Amino acid sequence: MLVAGVITEYNPLHNGHLYQLDQIRRTLSPDILIAVMSGDFMQRGEPSIVSKWDRTQMALCAGVDLVLELPYIFAVGRADIFARGAVSVLNQIGATHLVFGSEAGRMEPFMETIQLIEQNRDSYRTELMNALKQGISYPNAHAAAYRRLAERSPSTSLVDLTQPNNSLGYQYISAIRHCGSRMVPVTIRRKEAGHSDPDFSEGGRIASATSIRTHLLNEKSWDTTADKIPPFTYSILKSNSAQNTLVDWETFFPFLKYRLISSTSEQLAEIYEAEEGIENRLLSCIGGSDHFRDFISAVKTKRYTWSRLQRLCVHILTHTRKIEAKDQAASGEAAYLRLLGMNLKGQHYLNMKRKELQIPLISKIRQHRLPVLDLDLKVAGVYDFLSGRSPSHRTESSHPPVRYDENKGLFLNAEP
Amino acid sequence: MLVAGVITEYNPLHNGHLYQLDQIRRTLSPDILIAVMSGDFMQRGEPSIVSKWDRTQMALCAGVDLVLELPYIFAVGRADIFARGAVSVLNQIGATHLVFGSEAGRMEPFMETIQLIEQNRDSYRTELMNALKQGISYPNAHAAAYRRLAERSPSTSLVDLTQPNNSLGYQYISAIRHCGSRMVPVTIRRKEAGHSDPDFSEGGRIASATSIRTHLLNEKSWDTTADKIPPFTYSILKSNSAQNTLVDWETFFPFLKYRLISSTSEQLAEIYEAEEGIENRLLSCIGGSDHFRDFISAVKTKRYTWSRLQRLCVHILTHTRKIEAKDQAASGEAAYLRLLGMNLKGQHYLNMKRKELQIPLISKIRQHRLPVLDLDLKVAGVYDFLSGRSPSHRTESSHPPVRYDENKGLFLNAEP
Numbered sequence: 001m002l003v004a005g006v007i008t009e010y011n012p013l014h015n016g017h018l019y020q021l022d023q024i025r026r027t028l029s030p031d032i033l034i035a036v037m038s039g040d041f042m043q044r045g046e047p048s049i050v051s052k053w054d055r056t057q058m059a060l061c062a063g064v065d066l067v068l069e070l071p072y073i074f075a076v077g078r079a080d081i082f083a084r085g086a087v088s089v090l091n092q093i094g095a096t097h098l099v100f101g102s103e104a105g106r107m108e109p110f111m112e113t114i115q116l117i118e119q120n121r122d123s124y125r126t127e128l129m130n131a132l133k134q135g136i137s138y139p140n141a142h143a144a145a146y147r148r149l150a151e152r153s154p155s156t157s158l159v160d161l162t163q164p165n166n167s168l169g170y171q172y173i174s175a176i177r178h179c180g181s182r183m184v185p186v187t188i189r190r191k192e193a194g195h196s197d198p199d200f201s202e203g204g205r206i207a208s209a210t211s212i213r214t215h216l217l218n219e220k221s222w223d224t225t226a227d228k229i230p231p232f233t234y235s236i237l238k239s240n241s242a243q244n245t246l247v248d249w250e251t252f253f254p255f256l257k258y259r260l261i262s263s264t265s266e267q268l269a270e271i272y273e274a275e276e277g278i279e280n281r282l283l284s285c286i287g288g289s290d291h292f293r294d295f296i297s298a299v300k301t302k303r304y305t306w307s308r309l310q311r312l313c314v315h316i317l318t319h320t321r322k323i324e325a326k327d328q329a330a331s332g333e334a335a336y337l338r339l340l341g342m343n344l345k346g347q348h349y350l351n352m353k354r355k356e357l358q359i360p361l362i363s364k365i366r367q368h369r370l371p372v373l374d375l376d377l378k379v380a381g382v383y384d385f386l387s388g389r390s391p392s393h394r395t396e397s398s399h400p401p402v403r404y405d406e407n408k409g410l411f412l413n414a415e416p
Numbered sequence: 417m418l419v420a421g422v423i424t425e426y427n428p429l430h431n432g433h434l435y436q437l438d439q440i441r442r443t444l445s446p447d448i449l450i451a452v453m454s455g456d457f458m459q460r461g462e463p464s465i466v467s468k469w470d471r472t473q474m475a476l477c478a479g480v481d482l483v484l485e486l487p488y489i490f491a492v493g494r495a496d497i498f499a500r501g502a503v504s505v506l507n508q509i510g511a512t513h514l515v516f517g518s519e520a521g522r523m524e525p526f527m528e529t530i531q532l533i534e535q536n537r538d539s540y541r542t543e544l545m546n547a548l549k550q551g552i553s554y555p556n557a558h559a560a561a562y563r564r565l566a567e568r569s570p571s572t573s574l575v576d577l578t579q580p581n582n583s584l585g586y587q588y589i590s591a592i593r594h595c596g597s598r599m600v601p602v603t604i605r606r607k608e609a610g611h612s613d614p615d616f617s618e619g620g621r622i623a624s625a626t627s628i629r630t631h632l633l634n635e636k637s638w639d640t641t642a643d644k645i646p647p648f649t650y651s652i653l654k655s656n657s658a659q660n661t662l663v664d665w666e667t668f669f670p671f672l673k674y675r676l677i678s679s680t681s682e683q684l685a686e687i688y689e690a691e692e693g694i695e696n697r698l699l700s701c702i703g704g705s706d707h708f709r710d711f712i713s714a715v716k717t718k719r720y721t722w723s724r725l726q727r728l729c730v731h732i733l734t735h736t737r738k739i740e741a742k743d744q745a746a747s748g749e750a751a752y753l754r755l756l757g758m759n760l761k762g763q764h765y766l767n768m769k770r771k772e773l774q775i776p777l778i779s780k781i782r783q784h785r786l787p788v789l790d791l792d793l794k795v796a797g798v799y800d801f802l803s804g805r806s807p808s809h810r811t812e813s814s815h816p817p818v819r820y821d822e823n824k825g826l827f828l829n830a831e832p
Binding site: 257258259261262263264267287381 | 671673674675677678679680683703733734735790794797798801802
């Protein structure tokens with residue numbers, strides 16, 4: 001049985017994602033297609049434009065059979081932590097193949113690169129430490145260390161890790177090896193637009209999720225966006241727009257600012273990923289900032305990437321403290337599987353698989369008492385409230401998984 | 417030299433306050449008139465309708481010579497804590513008389529009452545404890561204990577402590593005795609409307625501050641309000657209304673709700689005045705509440721007064737923890753004098769008095785490094801930001817005291 005897994009944010013799901021799913025079906029003909037998807041906050045430290053429930057609907061409409069949530073601590077984590085968490089979820093649910101998009105588009109360069117780094121682990125580490133000591137950011141230090149290694153290597157087909165999707169792919173493969181899984185990594189060449197390419201070429205059918213969000217939130221240009229996304233994404237985004245629930249960081253910024261103003265630096269230092277006194281920079285810059293973008297620009301130094309600062313701000317907003325995050329992040333493995341949605345085929349697979357699972361599968365929150373879930377529930381509560389989705393009518397803990405009949409093209413429990 | 421002190425909120429300053437100041441001038445002819453005034457949050461746990469700086473302007477226009485801030489921990493404290501803090505400020509600044517409005521209007525009943533309670537301290541305490549054990553609120557337990565004592569007393573001219581201003585006056589006198597001050601308490605009969613009487617009699621010139629706030633915020637009836645307040649109050653309120661900076665709890669409620677949603681009950685239990693597991697009630701009621709009033713109604717039990725719950729919510733909003741509040745509250749004495757405003761006469765008095773002061777007088781925040789001030793600065797920062805007063809152009813720590821030339825009727829450093 002071929003069980004294909006993808007690691008996604010679908011923020012929002014666009015034509016590039018459709019293309020990837022098509023390619024998977026054509027090249028692998030999987031029996032089942034599973035997505036592990038971030039919840040309400042993204043890896044680069046941003047709130048998702050619409051809720052995870054809406055994005056789950058998009059995934060099911062696009063032909064994904066089963067959608068599982070990547071727990072918050074991995075979803076809003078550094079690339080290696082993100083990758084390990086996501087791979088652990090796919091491994092637990094029985095994925096035989098992990099498919100990812102990359103600029104390289106072939107596995108050989110990845111394998112050569114992995115081999116090169118593993119064979120030179122010590123000198124790689126030394127280079128990394130030297131680069132970090134110069135006060136540059138973690139991803140840039142990695143890139144510099146790798147470049148030094150590559151320069152000395154006879155191999156001519158190494159992967160270019162400065163490309164964002166190659167880099168993420170490398171983390172996925174490392175994570176598979178790290179957890180000793182037998183999952184087979186498979187890569188598909190990404191089509192056109194880069195991951196966060198802000199250009200929005202008028203003619204093309206494929207644009208990055210970032211550029212789509214920017215267009216919708218800032219320019220409200222629905223007509224040009226309609227070409228880049230499938231009709232179901234369009235309709236879900238439109239409906240959120242009508243209810244004023246399309247969000248970005250600016251929507252949440254007053255609450256971040258309030259949180260910072262009412263905190264001391266000692267309290268901020270307790271927040272997950274607040275390191276090296278960065279909390280003092282945050283406190284000294286917040287008073288003069290009226291917008292999130294200005295705020296991050298004011299705080300930014302070469303030691304911190306934009307994404308790292310944004311992730312820290314998400315942890316501050318959700319009040320995620322080291323004490324409740326570190327163990328989970330360090331373990332590198334999800335402690336539970338949270339079911340967000342499934343179609344009939346996905347449900348069938350789940351029924352078959354349920355007894356073999358080594359960690360709890362959570363479909364109804366009320367039935368479970370896992371302390372480790374509290375963080376995800378709190379985060380969802382904050383997102384729902386701040387995005388204007390009143391939690392009074394349907395709270396995160398009472399929300400059932402989305403069910404979809406792929407034969408009839410019907411949701412079996414649409415939101416009220 | 418006769419130095420008269422008053423304890424005020426001026427939220428906002430209205431004709432009843434003008435009447436009181438007139439009475440003080442006519443009956444005492446003080447050389448100087450000093451007000452100790454709450455900052456941005458009130459004793460009954462509400463944000464002030466306009467900032468303390470605006471209310472300081474009102475006080476100076478009304479003829480007060482010197483305005484000092486009652487530190488937050490006393491200003492938003494139970495009546496006895498409020499009274500002790502305020503009396504300590506007046507005592508430090510050299511007030512010879514403390515003047516307060518009361519329903520009784522004469523000192524004799526207060527003195528008889530004080531004597532009765534002091535002579536029966538033990539049985540009063542027993543009655544109080546018994547009443548508290550029955551699960552009724554602190555003020556009601558006090559009232560019940562006092563009623564039992566009064567019933568057995570031969571005196572026929574005891575003060576009626578169920579009247580709110582009598583009750584506060586009683587606390588002032590107790591505080592004077594407690595700190596061993598020689599300040600002379602003087603009472604003036606309050607004219608018409610009770611302290612929080614919601615009626616707004618169309619004909620009268622005097623209405624309660626509560627009814628004035630309600631009218632302005634809910635009914636926007638400026639014409640009927642104009643009769644009840646002096647022209648300078650009217651103009652300051654109007655200008656705030658134009659800038660959308662008239663506030664009440666509903667303005668701040670989304671931020672309280674966000675704070676609660678992102679807190680665990682353990683974190684809430686660290687908040688000052690969170691006792692007896694009330695934090696769990698707050699957490700269980702917040703999800704379904706869209707308005708502050710509904711929220712407090714949902715949480716309310718007979719053990720807690722409305723004011724106590726509101727004060728707790730202020731402490732949650734300002735993130736005031738037991739660890740930073742308890743010592744100051746328990747000491748019952750302000751650790752510093754914070755100058756909010758003065759006229760020329762007030763300035764002269766201050767210059768004369770400055771050397772005798774036993775605690776720091778703070779006029780410019782930047783010149784001082786008092787850790788105990790941090791709480792007041794944080795609270796002011798929260799209020800300024802949430803009420804839409806951008807702290808970027810003039811922060812609390814750079815705001816100079818308001819200076820007023822009473823001869824020319826001019827502010828010497830009006831806000832930009």
